[in-house]
Amino acid sequence: MSLKMVDYYAKRAAEHDRIYALPERxxxxxxxxxxxxxxFAGLEVLEISCGTGYWTQFIASSARSIVATDINEEVLAIARGRQSEGAQVEFSRADSYELPDLSRPFAAGFAGFWWSHVPKRRLDAFLAGFHRRLVPGALVAFIDNRYxxxxxTPISRTDESGDSFQLRKLGDGSVHEVLKNFPAPEELKAAIDYRATSVEITLLDYYWILTYRAK
Ligand SMILES: C[S@@+](CC[C@H](N)C(=O)[O-])C[C@H]1O[C@@H](n2cnc3c(N)ncnc32)[C@H](O)[C@@H]1O
Structure with a gap:
């Protein structure tokens, strides 16, 4: 992910959760x-690119423990301020493309609204690194947007690799070009094909859910 993108999410930290309040969604x-x-009931979960910890709080209600990571201190500060009841939650700064050894392999991996921001050419290396932090057979789940x-937000352009982009405006009036892909179910399946068993894709009106077991 580009520095531009990291900067955009640092600036957007305080506005981030409004997207989950849209009435029609x-x-x-x-x-x-x-x-x-x-x-994730009873599982030790690794959540990457956790942002403000919006989904972390729901996972925490039944997981055994969660290590939630993001590259931006700005969003982690908000995540740390949320009160999560239940699981033991630990927030830590990490690059999702170069995940450090987080002291144990995890029984589950989760990322919300991250897949769509991964350039297509980096997807396989990202998945390889993510799976390295999980036990074989771990439950993996991604949730993300449908177009x-x-x-x-309309797609402003698509580049030669097939990555699409949006122009997004923040509250301060600044406009940011953000890579945002909307993979079809077949693309999701193809991307994880040789790394996964028990693949399930659920399409909601606005979102998709991908779950599988890591090989
Ligand atoms: C669309 S937000 C999703 C946040 C959260 N998972 C959610 O669903 O609300 C994408 C997140 O990725 C983070 N991010 C960007 N580049 C990253 C990287 N290289 N490694 C880890 N996190 C990154 C941003 O800081 C931001 O919090």
Missing amino acids: QNDVRRLQQFCQTR VPGSS
């Missing part, structure tokens, strides 16, 4: 919350 957001609350005309 509430049914889907509740489905994602329920997914996070139930799917919904009229609701999603």
Whole structure:
């Protein structure tokens, strides 16, 4: 991910969670919350690119423990300020492309709204590094956006690698070009094919959920 992107999310930290308050998305957001609350019960979870810890708080309600990482201190400061009941939660600064050895292999891995920001050419190396931190057979889950005309920010351009971009405006009026991909279910399957078993993809109106077991 480019420095531009890291900077955008640092600047957006305080505004970030508004995206989960859009009225038309509430049914889907509740489905994602329920997914996070139930799917990781009793597991030691590694969450990467956790942002403000919005999803961490739901995973924490039933997981055994969570190590949640992000590259930006600005969002981690907000995440640390949330009160999570239940699991033991630890926030730590880490680059999702170069995850350090976090002291133990994890039984589950999760990333919310991260896959869409990974350039296609970096996806395989990212997945390899992520899986290295998980036990064989670990539960892996990604949630992310579907492109919904009229609701999603329009795609401003697509480059030669097939990565698409949006122009996003922040509260201070600044405009940022952000890489944002909207993979079809077949693309998701193809990307994890040889790394996964028990692949499941659920399409909601605004979001997709991918789960599988790491090989
Ligand atoms: C779309 S936000 C998602 C945040 C959170 N997972 C959520 O769903 O609300 C993407 C996050 O990726 C983080 N990020 C950007 N580049 C990163 C990198 N190389 N390593 C780790 N995190 C990164 C940003 O700081 C931001 O918090």
